[in-house]
Amino acid sequence: MLLPIASFAKRCLALVVASVLYASAAQAVTVDLITNGDFETGDLSGWNSTSSSYAEDFQIxxxxFNPRGPTRRVDPISGSYDVMNEQTGYGxxxxxxxxxxxxxxxxxxFNFTYQLVNHYASGFDDPNQQFRVSLIDDAGAVISQIFSTQPGDAAVQGATPLSYDLxxxxxxxxxxxxxxxxxxxxSYYYMNASLDDIAMMVETPATVPLPASVWMMLAGLGLFAALGWSRKARNGVDIANCDGPVAA
Structure with a gap:
């Protein structure tokens, strides 16, 4: 009986290992860490906008929306809403x-879509007349500048989707x-940028419990192991108590 039990136990063990590997492979999930990245709430929920000098906050x-300066009304990049900045002067x-x-x-x-118009006749200037995107720490210090406009870039840029591996x-x-x-x-003249479809898509392992069938097989393997040790113990006692040949 030992061989069939051992063979069955090996098959159960192989099935358990396969189930664990399959569960591990199926545990990764993708989540968006950005709240209200499409602005379809119709407000700035999840976001904080600030401004300095004569600049103004981003607006839904x-x-x-008719921003101050020469830029006229524009449709949202997608959906019913996006955001746009405005200013009355430098800032x-x-x-x-x-x-x-x-x-x-x-x-x-990291994904986002932007469009902009720069009304300064001499174009973009780094950093005084510039649109830029940064990854920052919790104190606001820049970890990495992900994107920025550069001198020589087109003054008018239509909806442009961008994606970066972070x-x-x-x-x-x-x-x-x-x-x-x-x-x-x-710093020199009006510039307006619109933003939409902002997302930080992160793939992370998820905690997924093993199926009940796997736990049952593990319990069964434990039982078979206990039976095997018990049988070996009994065999050891019998051998110890058996009278062997008496030496002449």
Whole structure:
């Protein structure tokens, strides 16, 4: 009886191992760490906008927002709403959102769509007439400048979707608070940027319990192991009590 039991136990063990490996492979989930990245709430929920000097905060745009300066009304990039900055003179408009990085990160992709118009005749200037996007820490210090306009770029840019792999940065910051910050800095003349479809897509392992059948097989393996040890123990006692040949 020992051989069939051992054979069955091996098959159960192989099935358990396969189930665990399958469950592990199926545990990764993708979550968006950004709240209200499409602004379809119709407000700035989840975001914080600030401004300095003569710049103004970012505003919700539903196609009827008319910013100060030469830029006219524009339709949202997608859906019913996006956001747009405005100003009456020089200054910086910022749009920021902080998020908590999961304890484990497999991959991280940052996506957003922007469009802008720069009315300064000499174009963009780094950093005084510039649109830029940064990954920041919880104190607002820049970890990495993800994107920025550069001298020579087109003054008018239509809706442009961008995507960046930030896996290494989020893996280095697991469990911490990081943020995404958009800046529009104007030192010379009017510039307006619209933003929409902002997302921080992070793939992370999920906690998925093993199926009940696997736990039953594990219990069965434990029972078979107990039976095997018990049988070996009995055999050992019988051998110890058996009278062997008497030496002449």
């Amino acid at each position: 745009n539903n196609g009827r 910086i408009s910022t749009l920021t959102q902080f998020f908590t990085v999961p304890d484990r990160v497999i991959s991280a992709s 896996t290494s940065y989020l893996q280095a910051g697991v469990g911490s608070t990081l943020g995404i910050q958009f800046d529009v800095e104007t």
